[in-house]
Amino acid sequence: MRVEPTTPVDVLAAILKPLESGGAQRADAPLLQPLNLLLDLAGEAMRSRLFVVQSEGGTERCLRPDFTVPIARRHNEGGAASGRYSYNGTAFRASAAEDRPEEFVQVGLEMFAPANGAIEAADAEVTGLAWRAAAAGGRDDLSLWLGDVALFGAFVDSLALPETLAARLKRVAGRPRLLWAELSRVGEAAGGGGGTLAGLLAGLSETQAATLLEEVWALAGVEPVGGRGPAEIAARLVRKAEAAQAPALTGAQATAVQAFMAIDDAPAAAFVRMRALAGGEAAALTAALAGWDVRLAALAGVVPAERMRFTPALGHAFDYYDGITFEVRSAAVGPERAVAVGGRYDGLLARLGGGGSARAVGCMVRPWRAYAGGEA
Numbered sequence: 335m336r337v338e339p340t341t342p343v344d345v346l347a348a349i350l351k352p353l354e355s356g357g358a359q360r361a362d363a364p365l366l367q368p369l370n371l372l373l374d375l376a377g378e379a380m381r382s383r384l385f386v387v388q389s390e391g392g393t394e395r396c397l398r399p400d401f402t403v404p405i406a407r408r409h410n411e412g413g414a415a416s417g418r419y420s421y422n423g424t425a426f427r428a429s430a431a432e433d434r435p436e437e438f439v440q441v442g443l444e445m446f447a448p449a450n451g452a453i454e455a456a457d458a459e460v461t462g463l464a465w466r467a468a469a470a471g472g473r474d475d476l477s478l479w480l481g482d483v484a485l486f487g488a489f490v491d492s493l494a495l496p497e498t499l500a501a502r503l504k505r506v507a508g509r510p511r512l513l514w515a516e517l518s519r520v521g522e523a524a525g526g527g528g529g530t531l532a533g534l535l536a537g538l539s540e541t542q543a544a545t546l547l548e549e550v551w552a553l554a555g556v557e558p559v560g561g562r563g564p565a566e567i568a569a570r571l572v573r574k575a576e577a578a579q580a581p582a583l584t585g586a587q588a589t590a591v592q593a594f595m596a597i598d599d600a601p602a603a604a605f606v607r608m609r610a611l612a613g614g615e616a617a618a619l620t621a622a623l624a625g626w627d628v629r630l631a632a633l634a635g636v637v638p639a640e641r642m643r644f645t646p647a648l649g650h651a652f653d654y655y656d657g658i659t660f661e662v663r664s665a666a667v668g669p670e671r672a673v674a675v676g677g678r679y680d681g682l683l684a685r686l687g688g689g690g691s692a693r694a695v696g697c698m699v700r701p702w703r704a705y706a707g708g709e710a
Contacts, residue, residue, distance in 0.1 A: 335385075335426075338435035341701040341708060346422075346441075348470040349701050352463045353443040354420045361419035361444075363404035369394040375403065375685075376652045377509065383427045385436075397426035400652070402679070402696055405444045407686050415692070417446045435702075441467070442676075444696035446683070454625050456695050457658045457678060458632030464674040464697035465637050468662040471704030475665040476673065477641045478633075480601060481648030482626070483507050483677075484657045488618040489594050489608065489646075496581050503591070509653055517592060519582040595647045601630055604644035629658070654682040658695070666710050667703050674699040 341349075354360070369386060370393075385397040398404065401421045409417050422441045429436055443463060445456060465478055486507040490500050506512035583591065594611050597604045605623050612619050633642070648659050657678030664673050676697030683692050702708040 335436045336429075336432075336434070338438035338702050339708070341439065341705050345471060345705050346439075346701050349467045349699060349704055350420070350422060350441055351470065352466040353441060353697075353699070355463070356418060358418045358420040358443060361401075361405050361408065361421050362423060363398055363401050363408070363421070365398055366395040367398045367404060369396045371686075372396065372399065372403065372652075375654050375682075379511075380652075383429070385426050385428060399425055399427050401425065401440060401442060401698065402444060402652070403654075403682070403686070405696075406446075406679075406682055406694065409444075409446050410683055410686055414446075415448045417444075419444045439701055440698050441701055442696060442698035445694065447693040449692055451693050453657065453678065453680075453693060453695070454628035455632060456693065458629045460676060460695045460697050461629075461658070461660050462633055462636040464660065464676050464699060465662055467697075467699045468674045468704045471673070471701065471708070472706030473664050473666070473673070473704065474706075477643060477663050477665070478637050479648055479661045479663060480642065480644045481646055481659040481677075482622070482657060483649075483655050483659060485608070485619070485622050485626075486594070486646055488622045489612060490591075491618050492613040492616040493587055493590065494613055494615050495583070495587065499581050499583065507649075510647060510649055513595070517583065517588050520585055520588045598643065598645040598647075600639075601626065601642055601644040604646075608646075654679045654685065656681045660697075662699075664703065671703060671709065672700075673703045 366387060369381075369384065372384065373380060380399075384399055386394055387396060388394045401423065405419050405421065409419070420441070420443050423439070424437055425440045426437050443460060445460060447456060461478070461480075465476070468476055487504045490503050493500075495503070503513070503516060506516060590611050590613070594608065597607050599607065605626065608619065608623065609616070630642075648661065649655075655677040657680065659677035660675070661672040662674035663669055667673065674697055676695070678693075678695045680693050683694055700709075
């Protein structure tokens with residue numbers, strides 16, 4: 335396993351300082367994490383990036399690739415209405431690139447708040463802290479790239495699409511490969527079924543589909559060992575069938591979505607373009623853009639305006655982000671290796687079994703990338 339070089343102690347301390355401000359509690363996460371949970375959040379394609387561990391006949395686990403999910407699980411288990419946690423530890427991701435470390439240090443901050451709290455101020459605070467932490471590494475070539483999954487959802491709503499198609503597009507908004515696959519279905523007739531088994535499960539609830547799948551396995555004498563359970567497999571098959579049976583975009587609608595996702599400009603210019611592309615039902619988009627006026631005003635005192643870009647196509651490896659997304663990039667390191675990443679993930683706590691609808695936003699910084707004498 336390729337191990338990342340060590341960031342100088344004084345540089346690491348400077349990077350950590352903004353993240354540990356405001357009374358943040360230092361948190362840690364178990365080295366081994368549940369594999370199935372992470373695959374549900376990132377998709378099966380993520381498996382090749384994970385170091386999988388399994389005892390004979392046991393449940394598959396993996397070396398932690400990230401801290402957000404385990405810290406969110408910890409917050410859920412604690413039952414507190416709010417929390418602010420910083421972390422500093424080692425993460426692991428496999429890479430085919432010989433120049434990429436597979437064991438590396440992540441530092442970060444996760445913030446949780448009651449559902450009735452305002453999100454714009456928290457979004458701007460965490461984004462600003464990520465910028466300050468990244469800049470503390472000494473690089474002078476940083477830029478802040480902004481996106482928003484919720485803006486894409488509001489734009490889709492403006493197009494007045496069939497409900498099933500709109501839901502499908504929103505679900506794949508943060509997964510570029512799946513989104514472009516949906517755009518490629520232009521003019522395609524609905525009703526393909528998504529495969530024989532998926533077609534049989536279509537229309538059933540996920541519980542009913544899982545029960546049927548278990549019965550099929552029992553009749554065939556199949557005894558799964560490790561990997562995904564029947565409920566998870568059935569859920570994916572049901573979604574596959576629903577996607578195949580959903581109507582496709584028209585040529586004009588696909589063109590509008592492609593133009594929206596291709597936006598890459600200063601925030602103010604990007605928002606003007608969005609308004610021009612919107613359909614006739616743009617009230618939700620207008621409201622969402624008003625929230626961005628608040629975020630940008632708060633960020634103005636932290637990040638130079640000329641260093642900020644906005645692109646709706648900004649997505650991360652995990653698909654739990656449902657609001658603002660951001661990356662701090664270095665020109666020397668390149669756009670594929672962000673110095674810092676983060677965003678809002680309000681829905682994750684519920685997906686992890688938490689009650690209510692709490693707010694959550696966080697960021698992660700790679701110190702060796704932030705360090706001026708580090709990764710290049």
